[in-house]
Amino acid sequence: MNDRSDVETAERLSSRRASLLAAMAILFLSGQAIYALGPDDPGGTADRLKVAAWLIWALTLLFLLGSGGSLFRSRRVRAMMNDETTRAHRGRAYAVGFWLAVGTSIGIYLLTAFDRVAPREAIHVILTAAIGGALATFGLLERRAHRDG
Numbered sequence: 001m002n003d004r005s006d007v008e009t010a011e012r013l014s015s016r017r018a019s020l021l022a023a024m025a026i027l028f029l030s031g032q033a034i035y036a037l038g039p040d041d042p043g044g045t046a047d048r049l050k051v052a053a054w055l056i057w058a059l060t061l062l063f064l065l066g067s068g069g070s071l072f073r074s075r076r077v078r079a080m081m082n083d084e085t086t087r088a089h090r091g092r093a094y095a096v097g098f099w100l101a102v103g104t105s106i107g108i109y110l111l112t113a114f115d116r117v118a119p120r121e122a123i124h125v126i127l128t129a130a131i132g133g134a135l136a137t138f139g140l141l142e143r144r145a146h147r148d149g
Contacts, residue, residue, distance in 0.1 A: 009073070010080035015146045017069055017081070022139030024061060029132040035124070054124070058131055065093065065135055089141040097134030104129040
């Protein structure tokens with residue numbers, strides 16, 4: 001009985017994780033408009049809070065992508081949630097994130113030939129593209145796998 005409940009729990013949590021991470025990627029990427037359009041007060045309190053909030057959000061998303069969440073579940077449930085397919089999807093998501101970081105870096109490098117780009121802004125754009133892209137890729141691959149059965 002316990003084996004079946006563990007399998008059902010892992011399946012339910014894995015499906016929920018896929019939808020949650022895909023939604024978080026959309027929110028994270030669309031939330032960058034708030035970051036860009038927020039008050040322009042370099043070094044001020046609002047600026048520090050904005051940067052701190054973005055950094056905490058980015059680190060949390062990286063943690064969720066890397067760990068798969070569900071830290072408070074049994075080892076057996078976590079192992080079922082981190083099956084071979086999920087590991088392959090995570091590897092593909094990491095690759096997408098890497099290539100987005102490289103492509104964004106090249107784009108910013110080319111932009112600097114025409115306009116000045118602040119280092120913190122460049123880092124923000126690169127990390128946002130990489131994290132958002134990796135998260136969206138993982139979430140969509142996982143959702144497709146759950147939909148296809």
